[in-house]
Amino acid sequence: MSGVWQNRREQLRELYDGYFSSHEYGQRYPRPNPGTLRFLLRHGAGGAARVLDLGCGNGRYALALVEAGAQELLGCDISQAALAEFAQRLQGHPAQARVRLLAGGAEALPPNERFDCLLMLFGVLSHIGPRQLRLDTLRQLRAVATPGARLLLSVPSLWRRRPLELLRSLAHGQREQLGDIEFQRRICRRDQTLAYHLYTAAGLRHDLRDAGWTVQAMEAESLVPEWLLTQHPAIGRFDAALQPWLPAALGYGIRAVARPTVARSDLPCG
Numbered sequence: 001m002s003g004v005w006q007n008r009r010e011q012l013r014e015l016y017d018g019y020f021s022s023h024e025y026g027q028r029y030p031r032p033n034p035g036t037l038r039f040l041l042r043h044g045a046g047g048a049a050r051v052l053d054l055g056c057g058n059g060r061y062a063l064a065l066v067e068a069g070a071q072e073l074l075g076c077d078i079s080q081a082a083l084a085e086f087a088q089r090l091q092g093h094p095a096q097a098r099v100r101l102l103a104g105g106a107e108a109l110p111p112n113e114r115f116d117c118l119l120m121l122f123g124v125l126s127h128i129g130p131r132q133l134r135l136d137t138l139r140q141l142r143a144v145a146t147p148g149a150r151l152l153l154s155v156p157s158l159w160r161r162r163p164l165e166l167l168r169s170l171a172h173g174q175r176e177q178l179g180d181i182e183f184q185r186r187i188c189r190r191d192q193t194l195a196y197h198l199y200t201a202a203g204l205r206h207d208l209r210d211a212g213w214t215v216q217a218m219e220a221e222s223l224v225p226e227w228l229l230t231q232h233p234a235i236g237r238f239d240a241a242l243q244p245w246l247p248a249a250l251g252y253g254i255r256a257v258a259r260p261t262v263a264r265s266d267l268p269c270g
Contacts, residue, residue, distance in 0.1 A: 040152055052076065052109070074100050076104060118144075119153065121153065130177070131177050162196070205256075214259055
């Protein structure tokens with residue numbers, strides 16, 4: 001890992017530690033996006049034997065999945081404050097014994113464990129940059145996936161997110177790849193700068209392919225921002241009714257399902 005990215009990840013960790021410690025994150029996103037939760041359940045996450053949630057945050061999706069029937073879940077996040085909030089939510093919960101928490105990124109995953117359902121939700125992949133590191137992360141997930149595993153992820157759409165920042169990055173040449181941007185968000189009463197990669201549907205498919213995954217399905221995540229959906233259930237129901245009619249590329253985010261690519265050497269003879 002390069003020194004530049006190491007410093008950036010440390011800044012990201014500190015930023016999210018503050019975000020969760022202040023409880024601003026929980027206030028902004030008090031519950032799962034109902035459409036994304038239904039997406040996860042529709043693709044088997046609630047009945048999986050072993051789930052990995054990379055970038056689990058405070059467990060707003062992970063906890064819903066173990067409540068739905070996932071047998072075991074490993075939640076992994078770089079933010080200790082996020083994991084502390086997740087652990088607090090688990091105290092006294094009937095599913096507590098089925099959940100483990102791990103501090104770190106994909107490099108911290110136990111190399112000898114395998115998972116049949118892997119999650120990277122709400123733009124976690126897009127915070128990892130440059131592209132080579134995103135590919136490395138996807139390959140690390142591939143390494144701990146069972147042969148028939150599902151990878152369920154969501155990323156921000158280039159056509160719907162941060163247009164001014166995207167234009168600025170193009171105008172100033174401040175990018176390694178189309179979609180690389182920096183933007184500001186008010187967190188803990190301060191303007192914080194975040195790096196992000198905005199995806200096209202084709203770009204997401206290309207990255208997954210190069211990292212050893214084959215896309216099986218892709219869809220729009222929502223019509224409106226996630227904070228609206230999670231704070232206002234009526235808007236969430238309206239959005240869910242419109243979502244099936246929205247092309248994947250025009251969603252506020254893009255949801256995808258991928259499986260490990262089968263190499264020719266893995267195919268049965270005859």
